Amino acid sequence: DTAVSQTPKYLVTQMGNDKSIKCEQNLGHDTMYWYKQDSKKFLKIMFSYNNKELIINETVPNRFSPKSPDKAHLNLHINSLELGDSAVYFCASSQLLQQFFGPGTRLTVL
Amino acid sequence: GIQVEQSPPDLILQEGANSTLRCNFSDSVNNLQWFHQNPWGQLINLFYIPSGTKQNGRLSATTVATERYSLLYISSSQTTDSGVYFCAVERFSGNTPLVFGKGTRLSVIA
Numbered sequence: 001d002t003a004v005s006q007t008p009k010y011l012v013t014q015m016g017n018d019k020s021i022k023c024e025q026n027l028g029h030d031t032m033y034w035y036k037q038d039s040k041k042f043l044k045i046m047f048s049y050n051n052k053e054l055i056i057n058e059t060v061p062n063r064f065s066p067k068s069p070d071k072a073h074l075n076l077h078i079n080s081l082e083l084g085d086s087a088v089y090f091c092a093s094s095q096l097l098q099q100f101f102g103p104g105t106r107l108t109v110l
Numbered sequence: 111g112i113q114v115e116q117s118p119p120d121l122i123l124q125e126g127a128n129s130t131l132r133c134n135f136s137d138s139v140n141n142l143q144w145f146h147q148n149p150w151g152q153l154i155n156l157f158y159i160p161s162g163t164k165q166n167g168r169l170s171a172t173t174v175a176t177e178r179y180s181l182l183y184i185s186s187s188q189t190t191d192s193g194v195y196f197c198a199v200e201r202f203s204g205n206t207p208l209v210f211g212k213g214t215r216l217s218v219i220a
Contacts, residue, residue, distance in 0.1 A: 033208075041147070041194055043210040056207055090153060097141045097200070098158035099208065104151050 004102035012108045021076045021105045023091030032074035033092040112137045114211035122217045131182040131214045133197030141200035148193040187218045
């Protein structure tokens with residue numbers, strides 16, 4: 001009965017690889033988000049989708065591409081991974097304004 | 111963009127003590143939320159509180175929107191309250207990003 005779920009929980013990969021992180025919410029929310037948390041715990045929004053449409057894109061490199069096949073899913077695909085992409089990536093969802101977060105995916109790029 | 115400042119950056123408490131965490135923001139907001147990130151990394155939404163006062167068990171929050179600050183009160187602290195507390199604000203509702211402060215790291219010792 002998890003509200004917002006992400007897979008995988010941990011992802012270790014080499015520089016230059018392409019990887020995806022999946023997010024699903026069963027709350028019936030219309031809006032979903034991707035956040036990046038760096039090593040200093042600073043949280044910054046990357047993308048926001050409302051009903052499968054992109055509404056916020058916060059100057060994220062083109063190597064990051066979100067995809068929303070339906071309003072319950074928002075996946076994040078990352079091309080040509082770089083060392084600086086190492087971080088924890090959080091998915092979140094909201095119906096009105098209160099946001100609920102997934103457990104996070106810790107990405108380590110070697 | 112809007113600035114969010116949280117204080118103190120770090121706080122150590124004896125179990126049973128009370129504490130007040132502060133969040134100042136630089137512009138008027140329509141959305142303010144408090145989150146707790148536990149030591150395992152999970153982000154829990156504590157309050158959606160753009161104005162007024164709310165209580166949930168030992169936690170309560172007050173936002174004085176006209177003076178651009180919010181306070182989070184923790185009473186009778188427990189070791190499970192340890193973690194990082196984030197304040198996040200949004201200037202306009204829905205289509206603008208939620209901006210996070212740098213957090214207050216709380217350690218409650220037995």
